[in-house]
Amino acid sequence: MTNKTQRSERRADALSKDKIVEAAIAILDTDGEAALTFRALAARLSTGSGAIYWHVADKSDLLMAATDAIISRVMANVVVADGPANSIRAIALGVFDAIDTHPWVGAQLAGEPWQAAMGQILERIGRQLQALGVPQHAQFNAASSLLNFILGVAGQNAAAARLKGRVTDRSAFLASVAAQWTQRDPSEYPFVRQVAAQLLDHDDRQQFLAGIDLILAGIGTLR
Amino acid sequence: MTNKTQRSERRADALSKDKIVEAAIAILDTDGEAALTFRALAARLSTGSGAIYWHVADKSDLLMAATDAIISRVMANVVVADGPANSIRAIALGVFDAIDTHPWVGAQLAGEPWQAAMGQILERIGRQLQALGVPQHAQFNAASSLLNFILGVAGQNAAAARLKGRVTDRSAFLASVAAQWTQRDPSEYPFVRQVAAQLLDHDDRQQFLAGIDLILAGIGTLR
DNA sequence: ACCTGAACACCGTTCAAGT
DNA sequence: ACCTGAACACCGTTCAAGT
Numbered sequence: 001m002t003n004k005t006q007r008s009e010r011r012a013d014a015l016s017k018d019k020i021v022e023a024a025i026a027i028l029d030t031d032g033e034a035a036l037t038f039r040a041l042a043a044r045l046s047t048g049s050g051a052i053y054w055h056v057a058d059k060s061d062l063l064m065a066a067t068d069a070i071i072s073r074v075m076a077n078v079v080v081a082d083g084p085a086n087s088i089r090a091i092a093l094g095v096f097d098a099i100d101t102h103p104w105v106g107a108q109l110a111g112e113p114w115q116a117a118m119g120q121i122l123e124r125i126g127r128q129l130q131a132l133g134v135p136q137h138a139q140f141n142a143a144s145s146l147l148n149f150i151l152g153v154a155g156q157n158a159a160a161a162r163l164k165g166r167v168t169d170r171s172a173f174l175a176s177v178a179a180q181w182t183q184r185d186p187s188e189y190p191f192v193r194q195v196a197a198q199l200l201d202h203d204d205r206q207q208f209l210a211g212i213d214l215i216l217a218g219i220g221t222l223r
Numbered sequence: 224m225t226n227k228t229q230r231s232e233r234r235a236d237a238l239s240k241d242k243i244v245e246a247a248i249a250i251l252d253t254d255g256e257a258a259l260t261f262r263a264l265a266a267r268l269s270t271g272s273g274a275i276y277w278h279v280a281d282k283s284d285l286l287m288a289a290t291d292a293i294i295s296r297v298m299a300n301v302v303v304a305d306g307p308a309n310s311i312r313a314i315a316l317g318v319f320d321a322i323d324t325h326p327w328v329g330a331q332l333a334g335e336p337w338q339a340a341m342g343q344i345l346e347r348i349g350r351q352l353q354a355l356g357v358p359q360h361a362q363f364n365a366a367s368s369l370l371n372f373i374l375g376v377a378g379q380n381a382a383a384a385r386l387k388g389r390v391t392d393r394s395a396f397l398a399s400v401a402a403q404w405t406q407r408d409p410s411e412y413p414f415v416r417q418v419a420a421q422l423l424d425h426d427d428r429q430q431f432l433a434g435i436d437l438i439l440a441g442i443g444t445l446r
Numbered sequence: 447a448c449c450t451g452a453a454c455a456c457c458g459t460t461c462a463a464g465t
Numbered sequence: 466a467c468c469t470g471a472a473c474a475c476c477g478t479t480c481a482a483g484t
Contacts, residue, residue: 015449038477048450050479055448059477110333110378119404119415126414140418140425145434149368152375155333181342191349192342195363202363211368218441238468261458271469273460278467282458 015047017055021065028066028104032162036063036104064115067108071117074098075124084131085216091124092150092212096205099154103161110155122147129219138222146215153208160204171200238270240278244288251289251327255385259286259327287338290331294340297321298347307354308439314347315373315435319428322377326384333378345370352442361445369438376431383427394423 023044027036038059042049056062078094080087099106109117126143134142167173178196182189246267250259261282265272279285301317303310322329332340349366357365390396401419405412 037475039475042451048452049477050451051449053478107334110375111330111382113379113382114400116404116407119401119412122418123404123412123415126418130414139414140421141430141433142437143414143418144430145372145437148375148379148434149372149438150375151378152333152371152373155374155378156336156371159334159336177337178342181339181346184339189342189346191346191353191362191366195345195349195366198363207364207367210364211371214365214368214441214445215372215438216441217444218437218439221440221444222437260456262456265470271471272458273470274468276459 015045015051015055017065020045020052020055021062021069024062024066025069025102029102033104033107060112063104063108064112064117067105067112068116068120070098070102070105071095071120075120078124080124080128084128087128087131088125088146088216089209089212091121091128092146093205093209095121095150096153096157096208099157100205103158106154106156106158106161110151110158118147121150132219134219134222138219142215142219142222145218146212149211149215153204153211157204174200238268238274238278240288243268243275243278244285244292247285247289248292248325252325256327256330283335286327286331287335287340290328290335291339291343293321293325293328294318294343298343301347303347303351307351310351310354311348311369311439312432312435314344314351315369316428316432318344318373319376319380319431322380323428326381329377329379329381329384333374333381341370344373355442357442357445361442365438365442365445368441369435372434372438376427376434380427397423 020041023041024036027040027044038049038052041052045052052062056065074094074097075091078090080090095109099109105117108115122143125146126139129139129142163173175196178192178199181192182196186193243264246264247259250263250267259282261272261275264275268275275285279288297317297320298314301313303313318332322332328340331338345366348369349362352362352365386396398419401415401422404415405419409416
């Protein structure tokens with residue numbers, strides 16, 4: 001037996017980008033965005049943090065690959081039927097629900113355009129807009145409007161998820177938010193005061209659908 | 224003369240949250256989000272990094288205060304006239320242009336709801352929706368739809384700004400994005416391929432306005 | 447070719463010590 | 466009350482050294 005510090009055994013099963021991405025998703029889902037570090041990831045994969053860089057360019061690359069994996073699954077499972085308008089609702093709800101279960105996906109979509117997941121969503125929405133009979137010249141704007149609305153909600157939901165745990169009473173928290181918004185000068189915030197009650201107990205998913213419907217109604221006026 | 228390391232002089236002009244926020248805005252505007260560190264801020268203010276914490280809770284507090292300052296100025300300068308629909312366009316464009324000149328504001332809005340700036344925008348939009356005659360029960364959803372669309376665009380623009388400098392040819396960059404989206408299986412991306420040409424040379428501001436108009440058209444169908 | 451883990455160059459935040 | 470700046474506990478990323 002020697003005194004020299006023993007190097008760890010080399011891992012038997014080869015690492016791969018897929019395995020790394022799956023491990024990252026597991027960490028993100030169970031412990032949140034902040035918990036995903038290369039050290040935590042390396043520990044979970046029983047390897048050195050540097051090994052990950054052999055398969056993944058950097059943290060942004062890793063996050064985009066994880067987001068793409070989730071969105072791919074969602075898109076594969078979305079049931080497109082009952083006409084193009086309902087199909088768009090289904091696609092949008094698919095993304096919404098994915099963000100609900102994987103809030104970090106929301107942050108990623110909202111803050112990183114040009115990733116593969118964005119192309120997938122755009123494609124799915126665009127095809128349904130064509131089926132809906134939206135004139136060709138208006139299709140890009142219509143798709144981008146729906147997409148941007150979805151991304152806006154995505155960012156907000158990701159932020160809301162970051163509070164989970166720290167905030168136990170959602171209504172009380174939202175009440176304190178509304179109070180802070182209006183406190184600088186209550187007479188300056190008549191609208192916020194009016195909707196404060198609805199803010200406290202509104203259903204995010206239902207409000208999301210209402211927004212999609214509003215944009216669809218607007219698209220319906222296009223000729 | 225002593226050999227003891229000389230402590231720096233104590234600053235003559237008192238620090239204040241306002242002064243700190245202004246310095247932060249200057250750093251964010253000239254050198255970008257990544258350049259705002261407590262060390263850089265302390266250097267610019269000729270103080271210790273710890274001093275900043277006497278006036279500001281943490282980095283999030285600082286960023287929210289900076290965002291609120293910018294949005295307050297924008298809202299004070301927005302000209303509301305020509306009827307409620309045009310006023311909503313003016314408010315939205317005000318936010319869009321603010322994000323264009325201060326991209327970090329976009330990132331902040333997209334990723335941090337419940338900050339004061341959000342209350343300001345919501346209030347301004349809501350009041351115009353009331354003037355537009357939107358039925359009371361639909362006002363909250365309508366306002367939230369417009370707001371979320373704006374936040375979606377905000378996040379994308381902030382991300383686009385992060386590339387400035389690194390990317391010199393916008394068209395070439397967007398072409399490579401579209402190519403990457405479709406390359407996995409070109410036959411799976413007919414819509415993206417169709418709009419790729421528009422993607423390359425579309426005007427962000429004009430597309431933003433088209434989205435606002437689409438939502439306004441949808442709101443017009445509400446009764 | 448792929449993996450290991452120490453080392454580097456940073457962060458935000460805290461806090462004892464000063465005025 | 467307010468300020469100073471070293472110290473702490475982290476990060477992402479690199480890279481010489483291993484297999």
